[in-house]
Amino acid sequence: MNGLSRTGISLLAPLALVLALLAPGRAPAQPAQDAAPLVFADAAEETRFRRLVAELRCVMCQNQSLSDSNAQIAHDLRREVLMLMRRDMSDAEVRQYLVDRYGEFVLYRPRVEPATWLLWFGPLLLVLGGGATVVWIVRRRSGDRPVPHDDTQEW
Structure with missing residues (x-):
């Protein structure tokens, strides 16, 4: 067998399998990025937006606000919050919309209820x-x- 014995081949097969399974895990992950940064109509809208996303929790990160999180869902939720604000929803209505969709967990300060x-x-x-x-x-x-x-x- 041209220099390789059966024992040598049987030892190389599991090693090759392990290397093949580990190869995808070694590829570097890329952080989530906003495709296009948010553009605000005026300073008041930006101030309201920043205050609101600071009060909301990232549903994936658990211990970060939407403003602090870099998870892709946080990027999506920030865009959704801005869209809801532009539909003339009040801050309370935006919070309630997100609570209805994701549960009370999305609020950093949950409401006092039973x-x-x-x-x-x-x-x-x-x-x-x-x-x-x-x-x-x-x-x-x-x-x-x-x-x-x-x-x-x-x-």
Whole structure:
């Protein structure tokens, strides 16, 4: 077999398979880019737009606002927000449209309603519960055994 034995070929086949599977993963990813930057009619529209997208969360990134995210869906949502603004929708209507489409998650400050009470008041309940537990433990321990007076101590 011209210098290659059966063992050599059987070892090269898995190596070639692994290299073939890894090759696409080594191609560098390109960041998402806006094809055309947003153009605003005036400074007031831009100010309103910037304020609004800062209050909305990127549905993909989870911890970034629409204004901070570089994900492709964030680019698309920014364009959609501008389009909705140009349809004379108020900020509240734009937010409601996005909530209807993506859920309450899209808002950085979710509304106070029964579904979000735990989110808003849960930390306060934990702090109050922890404080009450500490007070209960301290009172219980201090009430069980009085500290004996020790005349040998010099202060």
